[in-house]
Amino acid sequence: MVSGVILLTLILGVLLGPLVWTLPIDEIDFSARLQGPSWEHPLGTDDLGQDLLARILYGGRISLAVGFAAMLVAVVVGVVVGALAGMSGPRGDAALMWVTDLFLALPQLPLLLLIIYLFRDSLKEVVGPEVGVFILIVAVIGGFRWMPVARLVRAQFLSLREKEFVEAARALGASRTRLVVRHILPNALGPVIVAATIDVAAAILAESTLSFLGLGFPPDIPTWGRLLFDAKDHLDFSPHWALFPGLAIFLTVLSINYVGDGLRDALDPRRVQ
Amino acid sequence: MANYLLRRLLIAIPSLLGISVILFVVLALAPGDPFGELTTNPAIPPEVRANLRASLGLDDPIHLRYISWLTAMMKGDWGYSFVSRIPVDQLILQRLPTTLAVIGISQIVALAIALPVGVYAATRPYSIFDQVANTLAFVGFSLPTFFTGLVFILIFSITLDWLPFVYRTGIDASGWRWWWEQFRQSIMPIMVLGLFQGATWTRFVRSAVLDVIRLDYVTTARSKGLTEGTVTMKHVVRNAMIPVVTLVALQMPAVFGGAIVTEQIFRVPGIGSLLITSILANDTPVIMAVTFVFAALVIFFNLLADILYGWLDPRISYS
């Protein structure tokens, strides 16, 4: 409950915050560099004297958007692959699971590096620099996180398709697609939703690691991971710089996970009445 | 059993081939070449650069390069590093033990944290202990390892001045002192990795134990008059380990990813830092080999997990 409220506050904060707190994110003011929190700059400033509150609010939009969008990619791909594997015959199943395992064994970090090198510019030309990088990062993070979801969905399918109600529906002559969409999928979604919440958190963290390696968004876009990365060298002298983005990531991850836990409990059929 | 193993190993071969193709193609398409620094150097004539490229076979078409790589690999020839002219396998062997030791110990630390904490928390769900453990676990995995590593350095190396933060392979000591120095310099990288993984696994263990603890056979075990400890260890934990093993195996790529970052921060000369330097130097044979070793390790650990899974769960048959 509390976590839901916190999450909602965070989301509303980054959506509406910049409308209320209108300081520009890139106003350089050398006279106000590395200041701690004050009325003028509630969360302090960075080494160029830029207002951290404005940057965190703005960056939160991107970090949260990346988190949710990457989760969506992972879940959609995972559900589709898992469902296909679960419903197709043993051969299709084996092939799809082989692909899944292949992806699991691929070393993600170097591939991430290389893929981002490769496609950043072609995409940028089509949709512009920020959207291009956004699509790429989302696709790349999502593209490397669907495998657990696929396995989960497949396992659910395999067990669910033997259950009575599916048998019943089959006996009633339901078509394959209808069977999947109406009967199996909704029942398999419980664990998927839980996995999805974890993916949101993981994607936000993955974005920050990409920033650490210099492969995230353009450096003038202050995502939370980027802020944390920029702040790391000043940690012993200006801890506030790292503290607030770190706190934002932590609160988001925490609340998302608790929401996931709540969903899990709510969706758990074994829950004792 | 042997038959099963053999079959699994045979399945692993197309996987490894598939991975090698993907890696090779991506690497071949990747921008940059190993001579980046040469371009800025006015003293090097272009023809020397061209000579270098040709001598390393960089100008052949991709498929030819792949086939020659593959055939050489089959013969056990991993090629030479572009930048240091050392056989790649030698380079990797030099570093693999360090990585395996650091990762291995950190995983043991992670398990040593995750198992007791996760089990204890699950046996008392929603108690104070559970809440605290849960929150700490969230803190643990919502902070990126590059950040925790830095905080550790600030606290233990700089403020307290207890531990060195540069990992040195050439410790001038022997006997106990050597072990002591080794311990002092390894503890931070191990803890950073171990705590991060431990946090994740605590959640896995807790949830797996929670799933098992409400099952009927646990009540059965209790009805036999076993002590609570025996019930938990023999009947709950043992069964909860089955999904945990799978999850842990699924986590292996993430573990290696974390190792890359940690090795970079603490200058641990493992294959993770080898990978980073070779990526920065565009040292393709090394990148190829290291990523391939990573992939092989992941496949190996998955295989291990499968075997462990089968050992833990008699319902799985190897036939």
Place this chain on the structure above:
Amino acid sequence: MTEDELRSLIGRVKRGTLSRRGFVKRVAAVGLTAPMATQLLAVTGAAPAAAQSMPAYRPTRRGGGGPLKILYWQAATLLNPHFANGSTNQEAARIFYEPLAGWAADGTLVPILAAEIPSREAGTLAADGKSVTWKLKQGVTWHDGTPFTADDVVFNWEYARNPANATVTSGSYKDINVVKVDAHTVRVEFQKPTPFWADAFVATRGMLIPKHLFQNFAGANSRDAPTNLRPVGTGPYRFVSFAPGDLLRGELNPNYHRENRPYFDTIEIKGGGDAVSAARAVLQTADFDFAWNLQVEEEVLARLEASGRGKVNVVDSGNIEFIQLNVTDPNTEVDGERSSIRTTHPAFSDPAVRQAMNFLCDKNSLQQFIYGRAGKATPNFLNNPPRYRSEAMRSEFSIQKANEVLDAAGWVRGRDGIRAKGNVRLRFVYQTSVNAPRQRTQALIKQAAQRAGIDLELKSVVATVFFSSDVANPDTYPKFYADMQMYTTTMTEADPQTFMNQYVSWEVSQKSNNWQGRNVLRFRNEEYDRVFREADGEMDPVKRTAQLIRLNDIVCGSHHIIPLLSRPNVSGQINAMRTNLSGWDNYHWMIADWYKEA
């Protein structure tokens, strides 16, 4: 002060009617710096060419200094100086290998394996500038006990110039001829008069490898020589072990050819990690004795230094961080090539726009808040050695003046505040490599430009790509497919000739030469080409100095480049360390002289 006046003063010094001190005083009175005056004397032969400013070496016996621990945040991978692409490898090799001479901090030569520096007086420097004779130090042995002779020197020439070996040093050796005069004398012969004769066998590209261990490894198998990884040199330390990319260890060379040196018993170079933590390990925790190339924000560096355990060394070099304003149009493609020299840039072809851009770069803030001691604001492209620094250039930060210049030239602000003339809008892509200070610089300039009605789109490319020679990649700096770009160009020797070839028309980087030309800006100017050619063969040092300064003034005056900061080398060492560093040579050029104060 004109060239003639200078000449007569120098003449008086030579004849002994004017003391060197008096000379320095006189020229200082007319605005020449003291080092510049000393330099002038040095190059004209009125003073010994050897460095005046070598710090004293106090230890009175060899060894006893314990271990020397050096931290490099990049790591060495190969120890053959002829294959050492990248300064990390050069630095590592320099511990074991030595050249005939090295460059001291003030830009003068110091003999190392040479018995003396060649000079006109000693007759070892030909008057026509077509040959130089090196006398080698006697009694020097390689680490394995073999004597070092002229054969080794000649072998290095053959080795480096052999195209099959693909050495990175080949540029210094391919156009010369080397003759063995006797067992301890060699003569270097040039095809044309060469004012800058101290390239081959000197400093970074002059490290000498032993003939007896390398002669059987030429051509295809040159890279398989075991000695590539287990060096045997003449240096102060002998090789012990090497883990590429990680740790290099050496020990004192008991037969080193200079007395009482080296001081330390063992040496180790640890690699890896990042610059900030390397700075911490020396300045804050003193776990290591020395760390190089501390590309760390001043803010951080100053605070680390404040902990009092170590200090930062700043050594002048010729490296310069600068912005290029594209001469050609990056958005028009001609025969599959963007930024083709058959196009001109729609906006930067107007001098007013270039001038305005110059007014918008707040170099002082860059120095004060971002680069600190690692960058000195400068209006010049050619800054060092000081004798080549032009006094004619000025730069100023003024948004108001930028606006005035643009208004006067008819660039009018549109509804969105961006200036335009006709259908050309002042909207530029500004690219550089990924690097924290560079991104901060971009942000700073973007903000100023915005206030002058110029919109900058910032782009940062990963360094490995930006600085690569990959022909297939559009993001490399030699392609320059952007309106503006910023990077540091390095000056690898104390003579500016090679450095200044970046703006000659025959070096234009383009498709026909696979973008291997050094003139990335595509700058073409007849006067520049002519003066450059003159300087190349000019044997009169004073005249040549004036010519090289003129080159700087031509390119800077065009405003096609905006020099931002000259970049000294920044390193860190613990308080007790005593080092001898130079901006014209490797950090380790004089490592034999390093010691610790008790």
Place this chain on the structure above:
Amino acid sequence: MTERLLEITGLKVHFKTDDGWVRAVDGVDIGIATGETLCVVGESGCGKTVTAKTILKLIDMPPGKIVAGRIGWRGRDIVPLSPAEMRDIRAKEIGFIFQEPMTSLNPVYTVGEQIAESVRTHEGLSRKAAMDRATEMLRLVNIPSPQRRVHDYPHQFSGGMRQRVMIAMALACNPRLIIADEPTTALDVTIQAQILDLLNDMKEQLGTAVLLITHAMGVVAETAQRVVVMYAGKVVEEAPVGELFANPRHPYTQGLIRSIPRIDRAATEHVRLEAIPGTVPSLLNPPLGCRFAARCRYATEACVAAEPPLREVAPGHKVACIL
């Protein structure tokens, strides 16, 4: 009356939930004599399983809590006993057979190990001796080739076979009482009869008392000596089996008996208690008076006003109904 082995009086077990305390068992009196078979019947959720599990304190505490009452075991109240003391009673003195043979056995251990476990715990036998005992127990419950089967895992057994294993496990330490919580519900009809026969056999062979929890009146008629009928956490009627079937006094009991298809006794499974209209009331806020009143066709105002006490209407026949 013979000596009372188990004597439960006024037992109240409540569960804490998010909405409040659920009074799952709300004042129950049950007694069993040595060697006796007592059946507890009632609909799902009437508190019979909770009562049974409470005897061995196998309910989760928290959220469960024994609010009041006494559980006398061979004259001693076991409610205040420590967990360690409880462990000495479990399996050794009171064996328990669970409803779901499919899930009540740990899938990762062989059945032999699981049977041997309690023997080793309580009798300190060696591993080998315990396994021998396990084999012997399997033979006793008529599992073919027990020597071999003792090393098999639960998934290698059918449902009926597993329930035999459960019985073997419960009997392994030769307890004085076996509590069987709906042991046949999850099984096929034909198997059900076999299991009940086996239970009867065992009881006769070993002289163990049996507390059989069931919702099927057919099972009751077949096995019980005495019957306790529970409804909504309370005992509503108690009588010897013959008396109960011949002369059911409580309207709920009457409903239960009416719901048995007389023609085929074995087919009890398929006809449950649909014959009684309505559902069990919420135990969160149970109605003040008789809890069955809302579904009772004879209900009067008096029924709703106050809770009817359990009174003896014939020797050994008690009923909680004012009618």
